[in-house]
Amino acid sequence: MMALKIKTSVSGREMSAKSKICSSFDEAVRDIPDGATLGFGGFAVVGMPINLYQAVAKQGAKGLTCVSNSTRGGATLPTDAPDMGQIIKNGQVKKVICAFTAPTRASQRLVLSEYVEKGLIEAELVPQGTLAERMRAAGAGIPAFYSPAAVGTELAEGRETRVFNGREYLLEEALPLDYAFIRAYQADAFGNLRFRRSQRNFNPIMAMAARVTVVEVEEDILPVGTIDPDDVHTPGIFVHRIVKIPPPPEGWWPQRPGSIGR
Amino acid sequence: MSERAKGLTRQQMCDRLAMEFGDGWIVNLGIGIPTLCSNFDFGNKEIIFHSENGVIGYGPLAPAGDEDLHLVNAGGQHVTLRPGAAIVHHADSFALIRSGKIDVTVLGAYEVAENGDFANWKMAGQQGGGIGGAMDLAACAKHVFVAMEHQTRDGKPRLVERCAIPATARGVVDLVATNFGLFEVTPQGLALREIAPGVTVEQVKAATGCNLIVPREVPAVRMVG
Numbered sequence: 001m002m003a004l005k006i007k008t009s010v011s012g013r014e015m016s017a018k019s020k021i022c023s024s025f026d027e028a029v030r031d032i033p034d035g036a037t038l039g040f041g042g043f044a045v046v047g048m049p050i051n052l053y054q055a056v057a058k059q060g061a062k063g064l065t066c067v068s069n070s071t072r073g074g075a076t077l078p079t080d081a082p083d084m085g086q087i088i089k090n091g092q093v094k095k096v097i098c099a100f101t102a103p104t105r106a107s108q109r110l111v112l113s114e115y116v117e118k119g120l121i122e123a124e125l126v127p128q129g130t131l132a133e134r135m136r137a138a139g140a141g142i143p144a145f146y147s148p149a150a151v152g153t154e155l156a157e158g159r160e161t162r163v164f165n166g167r168e169y170l171l172e173e174a175l176p177l178d179y180a181f182i183r184a185y186q187a188d189a190f191g192n193l194r195f196r197r198s199q200r201n202f203n204p205i206m207a208m209a210a211r212v213t214v215v216e217v218e219e220d221i222l223p224v225g226t227i228d229p230d231d232v233h234t235p236g237i238f239v240h241r242i243v244k245i246p247p248p249p250e251g252w253w254p255q256r257p258g259s260i261g262r
Numbered sequence: 263m264s265e266r267a268k269g270l271t272r273q274q275m276c277d278r279l280a281m282e283f284g285d286g287w288i289v290n291l292g293i294g295i296p297t298l299c300s301n302f303d304f305g306n307k308e309i310i311f312h313s314e315n316g317v318i319g320y321g322p323l324a325p326a327g328d329e330d331l332h333l334v335n336a337g338g339q340h341v342t343l344r345p346g347a348a349i350v351h352h353a354d355s356f357a358l359i360r361s362g363k364i365d366v367t368v369l370g371a372y373e374v375a376e377n378g379d380f381a382n383w384k385m386a387g388q389q390g391g392g393i394g395g396a397m398d399l400a401a402c403a404k405h406v407f408v409a410m411e412h413q414t415r416d417g418k419p420r421l422v423e424r425c426a427i428p429a430t431a432r433g434v435v436d437l438v439a440t441n442f443g444l445f446e447v448t449p450q451g452l453a454l455r456e457i458a459p460g461v462t463v464e465q466v467k468a469a470t471g472c473n474l475i476v477p478r479e480v481p482a483v484r485m486v487g
Contacts, residue, residue, distance in 0.1 A: 043315040043334070043352070044315070044334045044336075044337075044338030045334075045338070046315075046331070046332055046333070046334050047332075074338050075338055076331060076338075099392075099393050099394050099395070100391075100392045100393070100394060101389075101390030101391060101392075102384070102388055102389065102390040102391050102392050103392065104293065104392045104394075106385075112390075113389060113390070116389050116390060117389055123389075123390050125390055125391055125393060126393075127393050127395065127396075127397035127398050128314060128352075128356065128393065128394050128395040128398060129314075129352075129355075129356030129359055129360060129395055129397075129398030130356075130397075130398065132351075132352035132353045132355075132356050133353055133356060133357075133360075135353075136353035147360065147398075148360065148401045148402060149360070149397045149398040149401045149402070150397045150401070151401060151431075151432075152429065152431065152432035153397065153428060153429050153430065153431070153432075154384075154428040154429075155393075155397070185332070196332040197317075197330060197332035197333040197343075197349060198313070198315045198316060198317050198332060198333050198334055198349060199332045200316055200349060200350070200351045200352075201315050201316060201351060201352050202351070202352045203351070204351045205351055205352060205353050233351075254331045255331075256327065256329055256331070257326075257329065257340070258326055258327060
């Protein structure tokens with residue numbers, strides 16, 4: 001079989017963005033104002049910005065609205081690893097928007113639950129696909145959309161529905177973010193990102209929904225142009241700050257389930 | 263209580279539901295009991311497992327010590343990828359759910375009503391809830407199967423006339439496997455299709471909270487092998 005001749009068609013001056021590389025997580029989160037809406041990517045630890053959670057807790061902004069699939073880490077993190085629970089315990093959070101606002105097992109207890117029960121935090125529960133699509137819409141310039149999820153349930157009570165082609169749909173509004181905190185496998189210095197395996201999850205969507213996207217990166221930051229344009233998952237135009245995660249114990253990394261003492 | 267019938271194991275419940283999967287189906291398994299469906303031997307049938315976090319075509323669990331820390335299924339378990347697998351982000355993952363590409367989702371439940379309503383995200387008296395992707399899946403999959411124990415730990419029925427706790431979706435459940443047998447939601451109501459070995463129809467009726475359509479002859483639950 002004849003090999004297909006491929007033209008690289010990449011030439012000219014490279015896209016430069018030296019200012020995107022931050023030397024520390026603290027520097028990358030320094031300007032979060034009180035009252036900001038923050039998105040944290042990740043699903044069951046994979047792609048979760050563990051180090052940025054810690055930096056936000058240290059930075060101390062208050063009155064935050066935090067968006068994430070859930071508020072806790074998971075089985076591949078030690079119990080003392082930072083997650084949204086740490087920011088909640090710090091008294092920084094006014095509202096969470098999540099697909100899980102209660103534990104999935106009766107034996108578990110969320111940090112969030114205590115704050116919600118005391119009326120200190122408002123928790124908005126959103127079906128997971130609706131949560132993803134609300135942020136996708138924000139990143140796509142769409143103010144609202146109709147979804148069939150949650151129709152006929154408690155979550156739809158008092159809300160606008162509309163029938164299309166004989167089926168009832170629920171109106172859902174876009175969810176724009178002030179900041180997205182995400183984790184990626186590779187980044188070049190322009191902020192072009194690649195994720196590995198199920199690490200992608202909410203991360204590319206949050207990057208597009210946010211005014212400022214901050215990325216913790218697992219591998220050494222690559223020279224601009226190293227990632228083939230066809231292989232970029234999130235284009236650098238959606239990325240504003242990148243930080244290389246230091247090796248453990250300075251940086252937080254998921255661990256093999258077997259190597260975590262519980 | 264000492265005479266309480268046990269019936270099927272959780273694996274047998276899931277095996278029975280998995281027998282209904284068609285060749286080429288795209289299948290989404292909820293966390294908990296339903297994940298056992300992936301242990302079933304599908305023989306020559308091509309079954310593609312989709313996980314809500316964007317994994318299309320995952321395989322068996324990774325052996326201990328050989329986990330890929332970048333790869334989990336919806337339950338956070340470290341799975342493997344089959345040759346031909348693909349990964350998408352969350353919005354695309356739910357785009358394929360919402361647009362009806364999932365042939366069947368198997369979910370756990372606290373309650374299933376005779377009209378096909380079911381509840382699985384909020385226990386009675388609980389603040390908040392754990393919806394995850396269940397509402398999207400339940401509203402949009404072509405078929406919704408439920409795998410659950412027939413009764414609560416304190417002996418209350420889970421198959422009921424109307425859900426007492428907040429519903430996940432209305433009128434969507436097709437088939438339910440419990441430790442007592444296989445049940446189908448029909449326009450006439452809930453029908454007992456197959457009964458677990460060692461369990462009597464009277465026991466099933468006594469442990470069920472709604473009217474049960476029982477044919478004259480109820481076959482035993484089909485088993486593997």
